[in-house]
Amino acid sequence: MDTDAEISERDRSPDPVAGPEQRSRFALFSWLSGGGPWRRVGLLAAVCVTCVALLSAFVVQPFLIPSTSMENTFKVGDRVLVNKLAYRFGDAPQRGDVVVFDGTGSFVEEEPSSNPVTSLLRSAFAAVGLAEPAETDYVKRVVGVGGDRVTCCDKRGRIKVNGQPVDEDYLYPGDAPSQVPFDIVVPEGKLWVMGDHRSASRDSRDRLGAPGGGYVPEDKVIGRADWIGWPLNRLRSLHRPDVFARVPEPGAAHGSARGDG
Numbered sequence: 001m002d003t004d005a006e007i008s009e010r011d012r013s014p015d016p017v018a019g020p021e022q023r024s025r026f027a028l029f030s031w032l033s034g035g036g037p038w039r040r041v042g043l044l045a046a047v048c049v050t051c052v053a054l055l056s057a058f059v060v061q062p063f064l065i066p067s068t069s070m071e072n073t074f075k076v077g078d079r080v081l082v083n084k085l086a087y088r089f090g091d092a093p094q095r096g097d098v099v100v101f102d103g104t105g106s107f108v109e110e111e112p113s114s115n116p117v118t119s120l121l122r123s124a125f126a127a128v129g130l131a132e133p134a135e136t137d138y139v140k141r142v143v144g145v146g147g148d149r150v151t152c153c154d155k156r157g158r159i160k161v162n163g164q165p166v167d168e169d170y171l172y173p174g175d176a177p178s179q180v181p182f183d184i185v186v187p188e189g190k191l192w193v194m195g196d197h198r199s200a201s202r203d204s205r206d207r208l209g210a211p212g213g214g215y216v217p218e219d220k221v222i223g224r225a226d227w228i229g230w231p232l233n234r235l236r237s238l239h240r241p242d243v244f245a246r247v248p249e250p251g252a253a254h255g256s257a258r259g260d261g
Contacts, residue, residue: 059084061222062229063100063139069195069202070139071172073098073238079230080139086224093191093218095161095244097142098225101193104136106212106220107202139225140203141170144192146218147250149185152178161247170241172197180205190215 065078074080082100093099144150144161151160158165159177168177175198182205186192193216195201207214228234 063137063225065139068200069197070098070141071197071200073141073170073196074139074225074228075234077231078228078234080225081227081229082223083226084223086226087218087221093142093145093221093224094240095142095145095148095247096240096242098139098238099142099191099193100137100139100222100225101191101216102136102220102222103138103216104220106214106216107138107207108136109211137222138193140193140195140201140216142191143194143204144184144186146186146188146190148192148247149183149250150192151183152181161244162250164247166243166247168243170196170243172199175199178205180208182208184208184213187215189218191218191221192216 061082061084063080063082065074065076065080068076080100087093143159143166148161149163153176154160154165156165157176158167160166171177178194178198184192192204192214194203194205204214204216225238227237
């Protein structure tokens with residue numbers, strides 16, 4: 001049995017020396033508590049910004065609509081949420097999908113030069129939908145995929161895909177499917193894209209005869225526009241229209257085609 005003297009001596013002995021893990025925890029606790037509420041608020045804000053940046057980089061990115069080329073599907077100022085996982089696991093863009101893509105090499109010859117600091121700030125704000133996207137980023141609807149023959153137009157003014165007329169009910173009211181006649185075959189691994197407001201859209205048609213022919217490589221697609229997230233009165237999800245459901249798969253031969261790139 002311990003005597004009173006032994007108990008008293010044990011009580012006066014120093015505490016065990018804290019290990020590195022304990023010291024680091026104590027230092028973190030002291031840093032958080034010593035700085036007051038503003039330090040904790042700042043840390044929380046930094047964590048939130050980091051999470052939003054990671055989400056935007058790999059999962060869903062807000063995209064500010066800067067022009068009228070996709071009316072009435074999108075209006076200027078809409079924040080569209082782009083699903084970056086839509087084509088990440090083997091799926092490919094389909095006819096009717098609205099996609100955001102990097103137009104370098106297809107819609108623009110090369111990326112325009114700009115101030116690195118300005119570009120970084122703009123990219124940061126664009127990543128959360130607070131600034132217009134990069135000048136090389138575009139949003140359009142997929143009308144033809146690899147192997148498709150897309151022509152304009154039949155006697156009723158409709159675009160045909162693989163010989164099947166398509167009634168594009170998403171077009172801007174009063175717009176013709178195209179004022180520019182064309183007859184093209186989409187190369188494998190590429191896309192033929194057009195805006196929904198055809199008379200106000202610079203799309204694949206404008207690049208006919210140019211290097212690349214206006215075709216967008218599938219690997220340049222950033223993601224699929226799946227939702228409108230802002231403003232709240234336009235909050236909705238987007239679905240692939242069924243107007244392409246009757247389009248047959250491309251045949252082995254298409255005959256002659258104009259505008260191949």
